[in-house]
Amino acid sequence: MSQPFYVSPEQLMKDRAEFARKGIARGRSVVVLRYDEGIVLIAENPSSTLHKIAEIYDRIGFAAVGKYNEFETLRQAGVRYADLRGYSYDRADVTARGLTNAYAQTLAGVFTTESKPFEVEIVVAELGVTAAGDRLYRLSYDGSVADENEHVAIGGQADAISTQLSGVHTADRPLPAVFALGVRALSPADGAPIPVTSIEAAVLDRTTGSHRTFRRLDDTAMAELLALAAGTDAQPGTDAQPGSTQPPAEDAQ
Amino acid sequence: MTPGFDPAYLSSTTNSFIAFARATAPEVLPFGESGAQLPAPQVPEGTTIVSFKTATGVLMAGDRRATIGNVIASHTIEKVHAADSTSVIGIAGTAGLALELIRLFQLELEHYEKIEGTPLSLVGKANRLASMLRANLGLAMQGLAVVPLFAGVEPGADHGRIFSFDVTGGKYEEVNFHSIGSGSGFARGALKKLWSPDLDSPAAIRVAVEALIDAADDDSATGGPDFMRQVAPVVHLVDAAGTRQVPQSEVLDIATAVVATRAEGERA
Numbered sequence: 001m002s003q004p005f006y007v008s009p010e011q012l013m014k015d016r017a018e019f020a021r022k023g024i025a026r027g028r029s030v031v032v033l034r035y036d037e038g039i040v041l042i043a044e045n046p047s048s049t050l051h052k053i054a055e056i057y058d059r060i061g062f063a064a065v066g067k068y069n070e071f072e073t074l075r076q077a078g079v080r081y082a083d084l085r086g087y088s089y090d091r092a093d094v095t096a097r098g099l100t101n102a103y104a105q106t107l108a109g110v111f112t113t114e115s116k117p118f119e120v121e122i123v124v125a126e127l128g129v130t131a132a133g134d135r136l137y138r139l140s141y142d143g144s145v146a147d148e149n150e151h152v153a154i155g156g157q158a159d160a161i162s163t164q165l166s167g168v169h170t171a172d173r174p175l176p177a178v179f180a181l182g183v184r185a186l187s188p189a190d191g192a193p194i195p196v197t198s199i200e201a202a203v204l205d206r207t208t209g210s211h212r213t214f215r216r217l218d219d220t221a222m223a224e225l226l227a228l229a230a231g232t233d234a235q236p237g238t239d240a241q242p243g244s245t246q247p248p249a250e251d252a253q
Numbered sequence: 254m255t256p257g258f259d260p261a262y263l264s265s266t267t268n269s270f271i272a273f274a275r276a277t278a279p280e281v282l283p284f285g286e287s288g289a290q291l292p293a294p295q296v297p298e299g300t301t302i303v304s305f306k307t308a309t310g311v312l313m314a315g316d317r318r319a320t321i322g323n324v325i326a327s328h329t330i331e332k333v334h335a336a337d338s339t340s341v342i343g344i345a346g347t348a349g350l351a352l353e354l355i356r357l358f359q360l361e362l363e364h365y366e367k368i369e370g371t372p373l374s375l376v377g378k379a380n381r382l383a384s385m386l387r388a389n390l391g392l393a394m395q396g397l398a399v400v401p402l403f404a405g406v407e408p409g410a411d412h413g414r415i416f417s418f419d420v421t422g423g424k425y426e427e428v429n430f431h432s433i434g435s436g437s438g439f440a441r442g443a444l445k446k447l448w449s450p451d452l453d454s455p456a457a458i459r460v461a462v463e464a465l466i467d468a469a470d471d472d473s474a475t476g477g478p479d480f481m482r483q484v485a486p487v488v489h490l491v492d493a494a495g496t497r498q499v500p501q502s503e504v505l506d507i508a509t510a511v512v513a514t515r516a517e518g519e520r521a
Contacts, residue, residue, distance in 0.1 A: 055367055077262035079367045083270055087360055088281045105257030210338075212363075 016117045020141035023119030027065045029155030031185055032123045034134050034171040035178035038205045038213070039125045042182040045200040053202045055214035057082035057094045059127040061204050065155035066120035066141070074103060074122065091211065096126030100137040100145060108143025117141050121154040127204035127213050131171060153185070161185045175203065179222070180229035196222040270364035271357065271385065283353040284388045296397070297326035299351055301468040301475040302333060302343035303440045304404045304415050305430030305448050307457040310492035311404040311413025313341045314461035316436070316469060317484050318476030319348045328479060333487045335496040337362045340378060340405025341489045345434030347397045350389065354399055358382055375407045379416040379424055387422030402433050406491050413491060436468030436475035443467040455507070458488055458499055462508050466515075478508035 028044040030052055041063045043052040052071075054062045056078045064071035078099055086094045103122060111117040118141055126135040136148040146152075150171045153161035164185050170178045179201070187193040201217040208215065217225070261277045274282055297319040304313040319327040326348070333343035334355050342358060344351035361381055366372045373381065382403055389399065404415040415427040430448050432440040443464040452460060462478070465486050469477030478485050485504035490497050 049370070051370060054370075073263050076265075076368055077258045079364065080262050080265065080270075080273055081258065083360060083364050083367075084274060084278060084281070087270070087274070087357070088278070102257050106263070107257075109257050 013112075016111060017142060020111075020117045020119050024066050024121055024141065024154075025156040027155050029153055029157045029161055029186055030063045030065050030123065031151065031153045031161055031165075031182045032061075032063055032125050032136055033151040033165075033178050033182050034131070034136070035175045036131065036172055037175065037207050038203050039127055039134060039136070040175060040179055040182060040203045041123070041125065041201065042179065042186060043200045044186050044194055044198060046198045048200075051200060053200055053216075055202075055212070056099065056124070057086065058091055058211050059204060059213050060094070060096050060099065061125040061127075061202065061214055063123040063125070063154070064120055066118070070118045071120045071122065074106070074118070074120065077106070078103065078124075096124050096135050096137060100124045100139065103139050104143045104145050106143075107139060107141060111142040121158070123152055123154055125204060127206060129206075131206075134171070151182075157186075160189070164189070176225045176228035177232065179225045183226065196226070268365050268368040269381075270361050271388075273364075283350060283357065284392070295321050297321050297330075297348040298474070299330060299332045299345050299348045299434065301432060301434040301436035301440055301465060301472065302345055302402050303430070303432040303437075303444065303461055303464045303468075304341075304343065304402050304427075305444060305452075305457070305460070306413050306415065306450065307490070307492075308451045308453055309411070310406045310490065311341075311415060312452075312457045312461055312488065312490050313343050313402065313404050314458075314465060314486050314488040315343045316465050316476045316486050317479065318469075318474065320474045323473070325476075328476065328482060329484055331487050333489055334359070335489060335498070336378065336403070336405070337366070337372065338495045339372070339408055339491065340375065340403065341491055341496055342382070342401055342403050343433075344399050344401045345437075346399035347392075350392065350397055351399045351401075354385065354389070354401070358385060358401075361385070372408075375405050375414055378405070379403050382416075383418060383422040383424040385422075386418055386420065390421060393420040400433050402431060404491065405496075406493060409493075411493060432464070432468075434468075434475070436465075436472030439471045440464040440468040454490060457490070458504065459507050459511065461488055462486060462504065462511050466508070466511060478505060478512070480505070480509070 030043040032041045041053045041061055045052050052064055054075050056062045062075055081102055082094045122139040124137045128134045136152050138146045138148055138152045151165050183193055196219045201222055203215055204213045205215055265273055267273050299319050302315040313333050315333040317329055319330045336342040336359055342355055398420045401418050404413055406413045415431055417425050417427055417431050430444045447460045447463055466477050468475045485501050485508055488499040488504050
Protein backbone atom coordinates (compact mmCIF):
# COMPACT_ATOMS: atom_id res chain seq x y z
CA MET A 1 0.00 0.00 0.00
CA SER A 2 1.52 3.19 -1.15
CA GLN A 3 0.83 6.52 0.35
CA PRO A 4 1.98 9.70 -1.36
CA PHE A 5 4.41 11.25 1.02
CA TYR A 6 3.84 14.81 2.08
CA VAL A 7 5.89 17.71 0.75
CA SER A 8 5.15 21.09 2.26
CA PRO A 9 4.15 23.76 -0.24
CA GLU A 10 7.02 25.83 1.00
CA GLN A 11 9.53 23.10 0.20
CA LEU A 12 7.88 22.45 -3.16
CA MET A 13 8.17 26.09 -4.25
CA LYS A 14 11.70 26.27 -2.97
CA ASP A 15 12.69 23.20 -4.98
CA ARG A 16 11.08 24.56 -8.11
CA ALA A 17 12.73 27.94 -7.71
CA GLU A 18 16.07 26.24 -7.16
CA PHE A 19 15.56 24.14 -10.27
CA ALA A 20 14.66 27.13 -12.43
CA ARG A 21 17.47 29.25 -11.06
CA LYS A 22 20.03 26.55 -11.78
CA GLY A 23 18.84 26.29 -15.37
CA ILE A 24 19.02 30.04 -15.86
CA ALA A 25 22.43 30.35 -14.23
CA ARG A 26 23.92 28.02 -16.86
CA GLY A 27 23.04 30.46 -19.65
CA ARG A 28 24.85 33.55 -20.83
CA SER A 29 23.54 36.93 -19.84
CA VAL A 30 21.57 39.63 -21.59
CA VAL A 31 21.64 43.30 -20.73
CA VAL A 32 19.13 45.95 -21.80
CA LEU A 33 20.01 49.62 -21.45
CA ARG A 34 18.28 52.88 -22.22
CA TYR A 35 20.20 55.49 -24.20
CA ASP A 36 19.24 59.03 -25.16
CA GLU A 37 17.34 58.13 -28.35
CA GLY A 38 16.19 54.62 -27.57
CA ILE A 39 16.83 51.30 -25.90
CA VAL A 40 19.64 48.89 -26.75
CA LEU A 41 19.39 45.14 -26.12
CA ILE A 42 22.66 43.20 -25.99
CA ALA A 43 23.19 39.46 -25.58
CA GLU A 44 26.20 37.23 -25.63
CA ASN A 45 25.10 34.76 -28.29
CA PRO A 46 27.44 32.94 -30.67
CA SER A 47 24.52 31.84 -32.86
CA SER A 48 23.39 34.26 -35.53
CA THR A 49 20.05 32.54 -36.13
CA LEU A 50 18.82 31.37 -32.72
CA HIS A 51 17.93 34.76 -31.34
CA LYS A 52 17.67 35.81 -27.70
CA ILE A 53 16.53 39.27 -28.70
CA ALA A 54 13.46 39.90 -30.81
CA GLU A 55 10.84 42.32 -31.98
CA ILE A 56 7.38 41.92 -30.49
CA TYR A 57 5.71 45.01 -31.85
CA ASP A 58 6.33 48.52 -33.15
CA ARG A 59 7.83 49.82 -29.93
CA ILE A 60 8.23 46.64 -27.90
CA GLY A 61 11.37 44.53 -27.74
CA PHE A 62 11.92 41.17 -26.08
CA ALA A 63 15.06 39.66 -24.58
CA ALA A 64 15.33 36.32 -22.84
CA VAL A 65 17.73 33.87 -21.27
CA GLY A 66 17.27 30.24 -20.32
CA LYS A 67 15.86 27.34 -22.30
CA TYR A 68 15.48 28.27 -25.94
CA ASN A 69 12.30 26.32 -26.65
CA GLU A 70 10.58 27.82 -23.62
CA PHE A 71 11.34 31.46 -24.25
CA GLU A 72 10.73 30.98 -27.98
CA THR A 73 7.23 29.76 -27.12
CA LEU A 74 6.72 32.85 -24.98
CA ARG A 75 8.11 35.13 -27.66
CA GLN A 76 5.75 33.76 -30.29
CA ALA A 77 2.82 34.05 -27.90
CA GLY A 78 3.79 37.68 -27.36
CA VAL A 79 3.89 38.38 -31.09
CA ARG A 80 0.47 36.78 -31.52
CA TYR A 81 -0.94 38.71 -28.57
CA ALA A 82 0.42 42.02 -29.85
CA ASP A 83 -0.57 41.50 -33.49
CA LEU A 84 -4.09 40.37 -32.60
CA ARG A 85 -4.59 43.28 -30.23
CA GLY A 86 -3.16 45.79 -32.67
CA TYR A 87 -5.35 44.48 -35.47
CA SER A 88 -8.52 44.38 -33.36
CA TYR A 89 -8.05 47.91 -32.01
CA ASP A 90 -5.17 50.10 -33.12
CA ARG A 91 -1.39 49.87 -33.23
CA ALA A 92 -1.22 52.46 -30.45
CA ASP A 93 -3.25 50.20 -28.15
CA VAL A 94 -0.53 47.58 -27.79
CA THR A 95 1.37 48.28 -24.60
CA ALA A 96 4.22 46.54 -22.82
CA ARG A 97 2.25 46.57 -19.58
CA GLY A 98 -0.54 44.43 -21.02
CA LEU A 99 1.99 42.06 -22.54
CA THR A 100 4.00 41.88 -19.34
CA ASN A 101 0.87 41.01 -17.38
CA ALA A 102 0.09 38.17 -19.76
CA TYR A 103 3.66 36.88 -19.45
CA ALA A 104 3.58 37.17 -15.68
CA GLN A 105 0.30 35.27 -15.39
CA THR A 106 1.50 32.56 -17.73
CA LEU A 107 4.84 32.15 -15.96
CA ALA A 108 3.15 32.10 -12.56
CA GLY A 109 0.61 29.55 -13.79
CA VAL A 110 3.30 27.25 -15.13
CA PHE A 111 5.41 27.69 -11.99
CA THR A 112 2.66 26.53 -9.64
CA THR A 113 0.66 24.04 -11.67
CA GLU A 114 2.92 22.37 -14.23
CA SER A 115 5.34 19.60 -13.36
CA LYS A 116 8.31 21.82 -14.20
CA PRO A 117 8.66 25.61 -14.17
CA PHE A 118 9.91 27.55 -17.19
CA GLU A 119 13.68 28.03 -16.87
CA VAL A 120 13.59 31.53 -18.32
CA GLU A 121 14.02 35.16 -17.47
CA ILE A 122 12.59 37.81 -19.75
CA VAL A 123 12.92 41.53 -20.33
CA VAL A 124 10.09 43.37 -22.05
CA ALA A 125 11.28 46.80 -23.20
CA GLU A 126 8.96 49.50 -24.43
CA LEU A 127 10.15 52.58 -26.28
CA GLY A 128 8.23 55.70 -25.32
CA VAL A 129 7.45 58.55 -27.67
CA THR A 130 9.77 60.56 -25.43
CA ALA A 131 12.49 59.23 -23.14
CA ALA A 132 10.15 59.64 -20.17
CA GLY A 133 7.89 56.95 -21.65
CA ASP A 134 10.59 54.25 -21.88
CA ARG A 135 9.79 51.15 -19.82
CA LEU A 136 11.88 48.14 -18.85
CA TYR A 137 10.14 45.16 -17.23
CA ARG A 138 12.04 42.19 -15.91
CA LEU A 139 10.13 38.92 -15.50
CA SER A 140 11.32 35.92 -13.55
CA TYR A 141 10.57 32.21 -13.92
CA ASP A 142 7.90 32.42 -11.21
CA GLY A 143 6.02 35.31 -12.78
CA SER A 144 7.38 38.02 -10.53
CA VAL A 145 7.76 41.36 -12.27
CA ALA A 146 10.14 44.22 -11.63
CA ASP A 147 10.00 47.63 -13.24
CA GLU A 148 13.57 48.78 -13.90
CA ASN A 149 14.70 52.31 -14.48
CA GLU A 150 17.72 52.68 -16.77
CA HIS A 151 19.17 49.24 -17.34
CA VAL A 152 18.44 45.63 -16.50
CA ALA A 153 20.44 42.41 -16.72
CA ILE A 154 19.19 38.82 -16.77
CA GLY A 155 20.88 35.42 -16.88
CA GLY A 156 23.70 33.71 -15.06
CA GLN A 157 25.79 36.80 -14.36
CA ALA A 158 22.85 39.17 -13.88
CA ASP A 159 23.77 40.09 -10.33
CA ALA A 160 27.41 40.77 -11.17
CA ILE A 161 26.39 42.93 -14.11
CA SER A 162 23.79 44.81 -12.08
CA THR A 163 26.38 45.48 -9.41
CA GLN A 164 28.79 46.75 -12.02
CA LEU A 165 26.16 49.00 -13.58
CA SER A 166 24.61 50.22 -10.35
CA GLY A 167 24.84 53.96 -10.10
CA VAL A 168 25.70 54.32 -13.80
CA HIS A 169 23.32 56.56 -15.70
CA THR A 170 22.80 55.68 -19.35
CA ALA A 171 19.48 57.28 -20.28
CA ASP A 172 21.03 60.60 -21.29
CA ARG A 173 24.07 59.22 -23.13
CA PRO A 174 24.45 58.42 -26.84
CA LEU A 175 24.22 54.91 -28.31
CA PRO A 176 27.95 54.20 -28.93
CA ALA A 177 28.89 54.92 -25.32
CA VAL A 178 25.98 52.94 -23.91
CA PHE A 179 26.59 50.03 -26.28
CA ALA A 180 30.27 49.88 -25.27
CA LEU A 181 29.22 50.02 -21.63
CA GLY A 182 26.81 47.12 -22.16
CA VAL A 183 29.42 45.00 -23.95
CA ARG A 184 31.93 45.75 -21.19
CA ALA A 185 29.40 44.70 -18.56
CA LEU A 186 28.69 41.40 -20.35
CA SER A 187 32.40 40.61 -20.77
CA PRO A 188 34.38 38.86 -18.04
CA ALA A 189 35.48 41.42 -15.47
CA ASP A 190 39.18 40.70 -15.85
CA GLY A 191 39.29 39.46 -19.45
CA ALA A 192 39.03 40.74 -22.98
CA PRO A 193 35.70 42.09 -24.16
CA ILE A 194 33.46 39.70 -26.07
CA PRO A 195 34.09 39.88 -29.84
CA VAL A 196 31.22 41.36 -31.87
CA THR A 197 30.78 38.04 -33.68
CA SER A 198 29.56 36.57 -30.39
CA ILE A 199 27.24 39.44 -29.65
CA GLU A 200 23.63 39.75 -30.68
CA ALA A 201 22.31 43.28 -30.41
CA ALA A 202 19.32 45.32 -31.46
CA VAL A 203 17.91 48.75 -30.78
CA LEU A 204 14.49 50.28 -30.39
CA ASP A 205 15.24 53.55 -32.14
CA ARG A 206 13.17 56.66 -31.45
CA THR A 207 14.59 58.48 -34.48
CA THR A 208 13.46 55.98 -37.10
CA GLY A 209 10.80 57.27 -39.46
CA SER A 210 8.94 53.98 -39.72
CA HIS A 211 6.30 52.72 -37.27
CA ARG A 212 8.56 49.73 -36.57
CA THR A 213 11.38 50.93 -34.34
CA PHE A 214 13.17 47.60 -33.79
CA ARG A 215 16.40 47.20 -35.73
CA ARG A 216 19.06 44.51 -35.44
CA LEU A 217 22.70 45.58 -35.40
CA ASP A 218 24.96 43.48 -37.61
CA ASP A 219 28.63 42.86 -36.82
CA THR A 220 29.77 45.84 -38.89
CA ALA A 221 27.36 48.20 -37.17
CA MET A 222 28.46 46.92 -33.75
CA ALA A 223 32.16 47.32 -34.60
CA GLU A 224 31.45 50.88 -35.75
CA LEU A 225 29.67 51.69 -32.50
CA LEU A 226 32.57 50.33 -30.46
CA ALA A 227 35.05 52.30 -32.57
CA LEU A 228 33.00 55.46 -32.08
CA ALA A 229 32.88 54.88 -28.34
CA ALA A 230 36.63 54.26 -28.19
CA GLY A 231 37.20 57.41 -30.24
CA THR A 232 35.54 59.65 -27.73
CA ASP A 233 37.42 59.80 -24.46
CA ALA A 234 36.94 57.01 -21.96
CA GLN A 235 33.77 57.78 -20.09
CA PRO A 236 34.44 58.51 -16.45
CA GLY A 237 31.40 56.57 -15.29
CA THR A 238 32.32 53.29 -16.93
CA ASP A 239 35.45 52.35 -15.06
CA ALA A 240 34.46 53.72 -11.69
CA GLN A 241 33.35 50.22 -10.74
CA PRO A 242 35.34 47.45 -12.36
CA GLY A 243 32.69 44.90 -11.36
CA SER A 244 34.96 42.86 -9.15
CA THR A 245 32.51 42.62 -6.30
CA GLN A 246 30.81 39.26 -6.03
CA PRO A 247 27.04 39.33 -5.71
CA PRO A 248 25.36 37.82 -2.68
CA ALA A 249 24.29 34.25 -3.27
CA GLU A 250 20.66 34.84 -2.40
CA ASP A 251 18.35 36.03 -5.09
CA ALA A 252 15.24 37.94 -4.04
CA GLN A 253 12.13 36.46 -5.60
CA MET B 254 -9.06 28.90 -17.04
CA THR B 255 -5.82 30.33 -15.74
CA PRO B 256 -5.18 33.95 -16.68
CA GLY B 257 -2.33 34.82 -18.98
CA PHE B 258 -2.07 33.57 -22.54
CA ASP B 259 -4.81 31.36 -23.84
CA PRO B 260 -3.27 27.90 -24.49
CA ALA B 261 -3.62 28.45 -28.26
CA TYR B 262 -1.10 31.30 -28.06
CA LEU B 263 1.51 28.98 -26.63
CA SER B 264 0.79 25.84 -28.60
CA SER B 265 -0.02 27.24 -32.04
CA THR B 266 2.51 26.31 -34.70
CA THR B 267 1.28 28.53 -37.51
CA ASN B 268 3.25 31.48 -38.83
CA SER B 269 0.14 33.00 -40.42
CA PHE B 270 -1.73 35.67 -38.54
CA ILE B 271 -4.92 34.87 -40.43
CA ALA B 272 -4.76 31.18 -39.58
CA PHE B 273 -4.16 32.04 -35.92
CA ALA B 274 -6.93 34.64 -35.80
CA ARG B 275 -9.35 32.30 -37.54
CA ALA B 276 -8.74 29.71 -34.81
CA THR B 277 -8.85 32.03 -31.81
CA ALA B 278 -10.73 35.23 -32.72
CA PRO B 279 -12.55 34.77 -36.04
CA GLU B 280 -14.75 37.80 -35.36
CA VAL B 281 -11.89 40.22 -36.05
CA LEU B 282 -11.36 38.98 -39.62
CA PRO B 283 -13.14 40.66 -42.52
CA PHE B 284 -14.07 37.45 -44.34
CA GLY B 285 -17.66 37.00 -43.29
CA GLU B 286 -20.17 34.43 -44.38
CA SER B 287 -21.51 35.31 -47.78
CA GLY B 288 -24.74 35.21 -45.78
CA ALA B 289 -28.27 35.74 -47.00
CA GLN B 290 -28.79 36.24 -50.68
CA LEU B 291 -29.22 39.99 -50.35
CA PRO B 292 -28.24 42.37 -53.10
CA ALA B 293 -24.92 44.04 -52.40
CA PRO B 294 -25.43 47.46 -50.79
CA GLN B 295 -24.21 50.62 -52.45
CA VAL B 296 -20.72 51.13 -51.08
CA PRO B 297 -17.70 53.20 -52.07
CA GLU B 298 -15.52 51.79 -54.82
CA GLY B 299 -11.93 52.62 -55.62
CA THR B 300 -10.65 52.77 -59.13
CA THR B 301 -7.47 53.09 -61.15
CA ILE B 302 -4.07 51.70 -60.15
CA VAL B 303 -1.05 51.51 -62.46
CA SER B 304 2.24 49.72 -61.94
CA PHE B 305 5.30 49.24 -64.13
CA LYS B 306 8.96 48.32 -63.95
CA THR B 307 11.55 51.07 -63.75
CA ALA B 308 15.30 51.03 -64.34
CA THR B 309 15.97 50.06 -60.73
CA GLY B 310 12.78 48.46 -59.50
CA VAL B 311 9.10 49.07 -59.78
CA LEU B 312 6.58 51.91 -59.41
CA MET B 313 2.95 51.80 -58.35
CA ALA B 314 0.53 54.71 -58.40
CA GLY B 315 -3.18 55.18 -57.80
CA ASP B 316 -5.70 57.98 -58.12
CA ARG B 317 -7.48 59.37 -55.06
CA ARG B 318 -11.15 58.99 -55.87
CA ALA B 319 -13.74 56.63 -54.43
CA THR B 320 -17.27 56.58 -55.84
CA ILE B 321 -20.72 55.32 -54.87
CA GLY B 322 -22.58 55.05 -58.12
CA ASN B 323 -22.32 58.51 -59.66
CA VAL B 324 -21.47 60.23 -56.38
CA ILE B 325 -17.88 60.90 -55.38
CA ALA B 326 -17.46 59.30 -51.94
CA SER B 327 -13.91 60.47 -51.30
CA HIS B 328 -11.42 62.83 -52.90
CA THR B 329 -8.51 61.74 -50.76
CA ILE B 330 -8.62 57.95 -50.41
CA GLU B 331 -5.25 56.21 -50.60
CA LYS B 332 -5.40 52.94 -52.47
CA VAL B 333 -1.69 52.22 -52.81
CA HIS B 334 0.28 51.31 -49.70
CA ALA B 335 3.66 49.83 -48.84
CA ALA B 336 2.97 46.17 -48.01
CA ASP B 337 6.31 45.95 -46.20
CA SER B 338 9.77 47.39 -46.70
CA THR B 339 10.29 45.80 -50.14
CA SER B 340 6.84 45.57 -51.72
CA VAL B 341 3.72 47.62 -52.45
CA ILE B 342 0.05 46.80 -52.89
CA GLY B 343 -2.75 48.72 -54.57
CA ILE B 344 -6.39 47.67 -54.61
CA ALA B 345 -9.37 48.50 -56.80
CA GLY B 346 -12.93 47.54 -55.93
CA THR B 347 -15.05 47.82 -52.80
CA ALA B 348 -13.10 50.41 -50.82
CA GLY B 349 -13.95 49.26 -47.30
CA LEU B 350 -12.95 45.67 -47.97
CA ALA B 351 -9.93 46.77 -50.00
CA LEU B 352 -8.48 48.91 -47.23
CA GLU B 353 -9.13 46.15 -44.69
CA LEU B 354 -7.47 43.63 -46.98
CA ILE B 355 -4.41 45.86 -47.27
CA ARG B 356 -4.22 46.22 -43.47
CA LEU B 357 -4.56 42.49 -43.01
CA PHE B 358 -2.00 41.73 -45.73
CA GLN B 359 0.53 44.14 -44.20
CA LEU B 360 0.04 42.48 -40.83
CA GLU B 361 0.27 39.00 -42.34
CA LEU B 362 3.71 39.82 -43.81
CA GLU B 363 4.92 41.46 -40.61
CA HIS B 364 3.62 38.61 -38.46
CA TYR B 365 5.38 36.02 -40.60
CA GLU B 366 8.60 38.02 -40.45
CA LYS B 367 8.47 38.29 -36.66
CA ILE B 368 7.51 34.67 -36.02
CA GLU B 369 9.98 33.18 -38.50
CA GLY B 370 12.72 35.77 -38.10
CA THR B 371 12.97 36.22 -41.86
CA PRO B 372 10.65 37.80 -44.45
CA LEU B 373 8.63 35.83 -47.00
CA SER B 374 9.94 35.68 -50.55
CA LEU B 375 8.23 37.96 -53.07
CA VAL B 376 6.40 35.09 -54.73
CA GLY B 377 5.49 33.76 -51.30
CA LYS B 378 3.87 37.10 -50.49
CA ALA B 379 1.95 37.05 -53.78
CA ASN B 380 0.70 33.54 -53.03
CA ARG B 381 -0.43 34.60 -49.54
CA LEU B 382 -2.38 37.44 -51.13
CA ALA B 383 -3.97 35.05 -53.61
CA SER B 384 -5.19 32.80 -50.82
CA MET B 385 -6.62 35.81 -48.96
CA LEU B 386 -8.62 36.68 -52.08
CA ARG B 387 -9.95 33.14 -52.30
CA ALA B 388 -11.17 33.49 -48.73
CA ASN B 389 -13.09 36.59 -49.83
CA LEU B 390 -14.73 34.84 -52.79
CA GLY B 391 -18.12 34.59 -51.07
CA LEU B 392 -18.36 38.36 -50.76
CA ALA B 393 -16.96 38.85 -54.26
CA MET B 394 -19.80 36.75 -55.69
CA GLN B 395 -22.23 39.12 -53.98
CA GLY B 396 -20.69 42.03 -55.82
CA LEU B 397 -18.24 43.13 -53.12
CA ALA B 398 -15.15 42.29 -55.13
CA VAL B 399 -11.63 43.51 -54.49
CA VAL B 400 -8.84 43.17 -57.03
CA PRO B 401 -5.27 43.92 -55.92
CA LEU B 402 -2.10 44.64 -57.78
CA PHE B 403 1.10 43.61 -56.02
CA ALA B 404 4.67 44.58 -56.89
CA GLY B 405 8.06 44.52 -55.26
CA VAL B 406 11.77 43.88 -55.46
CA GLU B 407 13.19 40.68 -54.02
CA PRO B 408 16.04 41.61 -51.64
CA GLY B 409 19.28 41.32 -53.58
CA ALA B 410 17.58 41.58 -56.98
CA ASP B 411 18.03 44.57 -59.27
CA HIS B 412 14.64 44.47 -60.97
CA GLY B 413 11.03 44.53 -59.87
CA ARG B 414 8.20 42.05 -60.38
CA ILE B 415 4.49 42.74 -60.76
CA PHE B 416 1.61 40.40 -59.97
CA SER B 417 -2.04 40.86 -60.84
CA PHE B 418 -4.94 38.85 -59.43
CA ASP B 419 -8.55 38.05 -60.10
CA VAL B 420 -11.38 37.71 -57.56
CA THR B 421 -11.02 33.92 -57.39
CA GLY B 422 -7.42 34.23 -56.23
CA GLY B 423 -5.83 33.64 -59.63
CA LYS B 424 -2.31 35.08 -59.68
CA TYR B 425 -0.66 36.29 -62.88
CA GLU B 426 2.83 37.71 -63.21
CA GLU B 427 2.92 40.74 -65.54
CA VAL B 428 5.84 41.31 -67.88
CA ASN B 429 6.45 45.08 -67.87
CA PHE B 430 3.37 47.03 -66.76
CA HIS B 431 -0.21 46.58 -65.71
CA SER B 432 -3.21 48.57 -64.54
CA ILE B 433 -6.43 47.66 -62.76
CA GLY B 434 -9.73 49.35 -61.99
CA SER B 435 -12.36 51.08 -64.07
CA GLY B 436 -9.92 53.46 -65.75
CA SER B 437 -7.34 50.77 -66.39
CA GLY B 438 -7.98 50.53 -70.12
CA PHE B 439 -7.14 54.18 -70.70
CA ALA B 440 -4.16 54.05 -68.37
CA ARG B 441 -2.76 50.96 -70.03
CA GLY B 442 -3.15 52.60 -73.43
CA ALA B 443 -0.98 55.45 -72.19
CA LEU B 444 1.59 53.08 -70.70
CA LYS B 445 1.90 51.25 -74.01
CA LYS B 446 3.17 54.44 -75.63
CA LEU B 447 5.09 56.05 -72.77
CA TRP B 448 6.71 53.15 -70.94
CA SER B 449 10.29 52.16 -71.66
CA PRO B 450 12.51 49.75 -69.73
CA ASP B 451 15.04 52.28 -68.47
CA LEU B 452 12.91 54.95 -66.78
CA ASP B 453 14.66 56.70 -63.89
CA SER B 454 12.63 57.95 -60.92
CA PRO B 455 11.50 61.40 -62.19
CA ALA B 456 10.69 60.01 -65.65
CA ALA B 457 8.82 57.10 -64.12
CA ILE B 458 6.73 59.37 -61.90
CA ARG B 459 5.87 61.45 -64.95
CA VAL B 460 4.77 58.38 -66.93
CA ALA B 461 2.56 57.28 -64.01
CA VAL B 462 0.99 60.72 -63.73
CA GLU B 463 0.37 60.86 -67.49
CA ALA B 464 -1.33 57.45 -67.41
CA LEU B 465 -3.54 58.43 -64.46
CA ILE B 466 -4.47 61.75 -66.09
CA ASP B 467 -5.52 59.83 -69.21
CA ALA B 468 -7.63 57.51 -67.06
CA ALA B 469 -9.19 60.44 -65.18
CA ASP B 470 -9.89 62.21 -68.47
CA ASP B 471 -12.14 59.48 -69.83
CA ASP B 472 -13.29 57.50 -66.78
CA SER B 473 -15.71 59.33 -64.50
CA ALA B 474 -14.77 57.15 -61.52
CA THR B 475 -11.09 58.07 -61.64
CA GLY B 476 -9.92 61.36 -60.17
CA GLY B 477 -7.15 63.45 -61.71
CA PRO B 478 -4.64 65.56 -59.81
CA ASP B 479 -6.73 67.93 -57.68
CA PHE B 480 -4.99 71.31 -57.70
CA MET B 481 -7.80 72.94 -55.75
CA ARG B 482 -7.24 70.64 -52.75
CA GLN B 483 -3.55 70.02 -53.47
CA VAL B 484 -4.25 66.30 -53.71
CA ALA B 485 -2.03 64.31 -56.06
CA PRO B 486 -2.02 60.63 -56.98
CA VAL B 487 -0.23 58.39 -54.51
CA VAL B 488 3.05 57.18 -56.01
CA HIS B 489 5.26 54.52 -54.44
CA LEU B 490 8.70 53.54 -55.71
CA VAL B 491 10.47 50.31 -54.81
CA ASP B 492 14.12 49.58 -55.47
CA ALA B 493 16.96 47.74 -53.76
CA ALA B 494 16.92 50.35 -50.98
CA GLY B 495 13.28 49.66 -50.15
CA THR B 496 9.90 51.31 -50.64
CA ARG B 497 9.48 55.06 -50.73
CA GLN B 498 6.37 57.17 -51.11
CA VAL B 499 6.95 60.16 -53.37
CA PRO B 500 6.00 63.38 -51.53
CA GLN B 501 2.72 64.96 -52.62
CA SER B 502 4.41 68.24 -53.55
CA GLU B 503 6.77 66.46 -55.95
CA VAL B 504 3.89 64.64 -57.68
CA LEU B 505 1.88 67.86 -57.88
CA ASP B 506 4.82 69.65 -59.53
CA ILE B 507 5.10 66.91 -62.15
CA ALA B 508 1.31 66.93 -62.66
CA THR B 509 1.42 70.70 -63.16
CA ALA B 510 4.10 70.25 -65.83
CA VAL B 511 2.12 67.49 -67.58
CA VAL B 512 -1.06 69.57 -67.63
CA ALA B 513 0.85 72.60 -68.92
CA THR B 514 2.42 70.58 -71.75
CA ARG B 515 -0.95 69.23 -72.77
CA ALA B 516 -2.60 72.66 -72.69
CA GLU B 517 0.24 74.13 -74.71
CA GLY B 518 -0.04 71.76 -77.58
CA GLU B 519 -3.85 71.77 -77.35
CA ARG B 520 -3.55 68.01 -77.04
CA ALA B 521 -6.45 67.68 -74.64
